[in-house]
Amino acid sequence: MNFLKLISAGALLATTASYAAAEVESLDPIKLTLHDWSGQLLTTTIMGKVLEEAGYNVEYVQADYIAQFAGLKTGDLHVAMEIWETTGREALDEAVATGNVVNFGPTGMKAIEEWWVPSYMKDVCPGLPDWKALNDCAREFATAETAPLGRYLGGPVTWGGFDDERVESLGMDFEVVHAGTDAALFAELESAYQRKAPVVLWLYSPHWAPAKYDGDFIQFPPYEAACYEDPSWGMNPDMAYDCGKPTGDILKAGWVGVADKWPGAASAIEAFTVSGADMGEMVGKVDLNGESVEDVAQAWLDANKDVWAGWIAQ
Template sequence: MKRLSLAVATLLATAPAFAEDSSDPIKLTLHDWSGQLITTTLMGEVLKKAGNNIEYVQADYIAQFAGLKTGDLHLAMELWETTAREAMDEAFATGNVVSFGETGMQAIEEWWYPAYMEERCPGLPDWQALNDCASEFATAETAPMGRYLGGPVTWGGFDDERVEALGMDFEVVHAGTDAALFAELEAAYQRQDPIVLWVYAPHWAPAKYDGKFVEFPAYSSECYNDPSVGINPDAAYDCGKPRGPIWKAGWVGLADKWPSAAKTIENFKITNEDMGAMVADVDLNGKSVDEVVAAWMTENKDTWSGWIAK
């Protein structure tokens, strides 16, 4: 990633000192979960404060890379190491998409279960123990197979491939939306019903609910790309998901067309704690994304003012 950030730095360094940002709108992508909407709206509002014209565009999480390559889209604010690594690497390799650095947030996305399931399934959080008691997680629709509630299909994550590669007695059922995913967790938790599902951080769920992430064989890029690596010599994805930073990335021409905005985007940093609190305000307290972003900006003016390129 360092060499990709250098590409942006080179573009910024070679831009004329007197260059002004274009008045054309910078197009930021919006997806389907609260945290990403908050991150993107926050970046957009700060860019507005810096004098830039902003346009928000609804886009699929993975399919957005096609628009970033062509310059029809300009900036993606939440690319998770856990699910977007392969798409990022492919896009960066074209030279048409570059990294604008880390957001400051650290990502975990993995199978998660409530703590009360440990009495019913001894050996958790080990994935093999989970598989040994798959029937404890079965529903009428999946029995005798266990049910794993995955995120929306557009999120990626390779859960179907993981189940097959590890020979797990689970059926993957994808939630339709982020809201549906956590509504089902809330209902199951209140009734103490069995559930194992996709949970991610930064998010309010791991703080609100007592539970743990399942421990799969450790992730490696070779596990994802070389079937001979891992416990199943005939299949890739026989390991857990990667963990790491949440990245910003955009069209390579952004730094030329909006040099000051590019510096502001690179300077953006926010913590898991701040983001988790804002997501909770939206998802649990019924506030709008705009309200939450405005409140954070009022309380943290010194922080975001420091991002704006001088």
């Protein structure tokens, strides 16, 4: 990526410029991971630009969401800016337990990721958004490829989420079909919504979609940690994942060596926060208005200098 640096005048510039002018601990590149959804690209770009303002050398590396932990453990990758408790907490906890990965704390955004149906489906599927009502009318969601089973359109397979396991453990008459990309997922939602066609799919927040489209997240049996860890928990005594997905923080994580090699950068990463409202607005500018990730991230930085200056003044 080529990032345009816009430096403004004033007292704040003096603060950040003086910090950047100081000798950073190492000029070796700090490798930030990039994934396949706009919000994560924005979060990572904002962090990267701030680190560059502080004088650090930043490198962006494309990586799978869950598979990235292998690189974080070895130090081949350094920072992951979005680990969603909804889908990534197990992988994060396992990586932290090795002693090679650290949890840099919350980003300030709260995560919801779950099955979602548009409100117009309540006319043909009474009882929604209860999961049992959804399952009772599974045939309404069938496609030529999945009939007689209903189709659930999941996110890209790299996102995790245990949807296949959930379907099996709850005995649902659905087949999980994974969208190839984030863009494909929301293009299908837009198409179905315009036609009032049956659709049940993965939706998440913070994002513009829950605000744009009228609908509901499916209400599965409430998540508890035991649901994922203990097959005897819940309605299926033989299988785990017989519940909905957890909700919680969106976290930052990284190689344990970041704090030793780049302590100033580690402090800035820990200090990073952005609101879910801000992120939803930024993702909308990218996905709906066609603005570039770089331009939207820079606009946020220009409007929030007092916020990010504090990150690099730690």
